Amino acid sequence: MESPWESQRAEAENGELLSVEESDHEGERLVHKQPVEIVKIHEARNESFGNRVLHCLSQVPCASLIAWIILLVGLGGLTGGLLIGIQKTRDLVDSQHLLWFLEYAVAGVVAGMFVFGTLLLCIGHISTDPTSRHIFHTTKRNLCAQGLNITMLIFSYMFGIAWVLMTAIFGIPLYLLINILMIQVNEINLVNYGLHDKSLAGSDFDNFRMEAYRLLVIYITIFVSSILITVSMIHFLIVISSNLTHLKDTRLATLNAYADHTEMQNSKHSVVDTTM
Structure with a gap:
C-alpha cells in the first residue's frame, strides 16, 4: 500500500x-x-515586453493628451499668424500704430492658455482610472477630486465661450479682406473700412490687392487656429465631465457596494490594488 x-x-x-x-x-x-x-x-x-508596453499605455490619459495637443497646435498657429499678420496689416494700411497693444495681448493670452491647458492635462491624468483609484481612494480625497474637477469644468466652460467670441472677432478682418478682394473696382478708400482716410488707385491699388491676397492666407490660419483652440476647450469639457462621473461611480462602488473586505480586494474598484 x-x-x-x-x-x-x-x-x-x-x-x-x-x-x-x-x-x-x-x-x-x-x-x-x-x-x-x-x-x-x-x-x-513575468509579463512580456508587449504586455508591459500596453500596461504603460493604459496609464496615459489619451483623451486629455489629444485635447492638449490640439490646444498647442492652435496656440502655435494663432501666435505666428497674429504676429506676422498684424505687422503686414500695418504695412498694408501704412499705420504703424494700428493695434499697438496686440503683441502684448498675444503673449499674455498664449502663455495663460498654455499653463491652463497643461493644468487640465495633469488633472485629467490623476482623475482618470486606474490612477484615480490610487490617489483619491478615500472619501475626503474623492470629494476633493470632485471639487477640483468641477472648478476646472467651470473655467473650461468660461474659456470655451470666450474663444467662441474670439473666433467671431478673428472672422471680421477675414470678412473685410474677402469683401475687398471680391469687389471689382479701380479705386478704394480705406476710410470705408474704419481706417484713416487714404485712397488707393491704379498701381497702388493693384499692389494693395496683391498684398491682401497674401494677408488673407494668414488670417485664414488665425481663424482656423482659433477654431482648434475652441475645439480643445470643448474636448476638455467632455473629458472633465467623464472623469467627474467616474469619480462619483468609483466612490460609490468602493465605499458602498462591498460589505466584505475579501470581496473588495477582488473587485476592479479595489483601493488596495497595487498594479499602478
Missing part, C-alpha cells in the same frame, strides 16, 4: 508547490501543500 508521504510526493510532481518540515513531536516528515495560485501569480508578474 502506498504511504501518505509517497502520495503527497506524487502530487508535488504533478505541479503543486510543497514544503517539507520536520516534526519535533512525532519525528516524521510532514508535507504541507500550498496553493498553486502562488506559482500563477509569479508567472503573471
Whole structure:
C-alpha cells in the first residue's frame, strides 16, 4: 500500500508547490501543500515586453493628451499668424500704430492658455482610472477630486465661450479682406473700412490687392487656429465631465457596494490594488 508521504510526493510532481518540515513531536516528515495560485501569480508578474508596453499605455490619459495637443497646435498657429499678420496689416494700411497693444495681448493670452491647458492635462491624468483609484481612494480625497474637477469644468466652460467670441472677432478682418478682394473696382478708400482716410488707385491699388491676397492666407490660419483652440476647450469639457462621473461611480462602488473586505480586494474598484 502506498504511504501518505509517497502520495503527497506524487502530487508535488504533478505541479503543486510543497514544503517539507520536520516534526519535533512525532519525528516524521510532514508535507504541507500550498496553493498553486502562488506559482500563477509569479508567472503573471513575468509579463512580456508587449504586455508591459500596453500596461504603460493604459496609464496615459489619451483623451486629455489629444485635447492638449490640439490646444498647442492652435496656440502655435494663432501666435505666428497674429504676429506676422498684424505687422503686414500695418504695412498694408501704412499705420504703424494700428493695434499697438496686440503683441502684448498675444503673449499674455498664449502663455495663460498654455499653463491652463497643461493644468487640465495633469488633472485629467490623476482623475482618470486606474490612477484615480490610487490617489483619491478615500472619501475626503474623492470629494476633493470632485471639487477640483468641477472648478476646472467651470473655467473650461468660461474659456470655451470666450474663444467662441474670439473666433467671431478673428472672422471680421477675414470678412473685410474677402469683401475687398471680391469687389471689382479701380479705386478704394480705406476710410470705408474704419481706417484713416487714404485712397488707393491704379498701381497702388493693384499692389494693395496683391498684398491682401497674401494677408488673407494668414488670417485664414488665425481663424482656423482659433477654431482648434475652441475645439480643445470643448474636448476638455467632455473629458472633465467623464472623469467627474467616474469619480462619483468609483466612490460609490468602493465605499458602498462591498460589505466584505475579501470581496473588495477582488473587485476592479479595489483601493488596495497595487498594479499602478
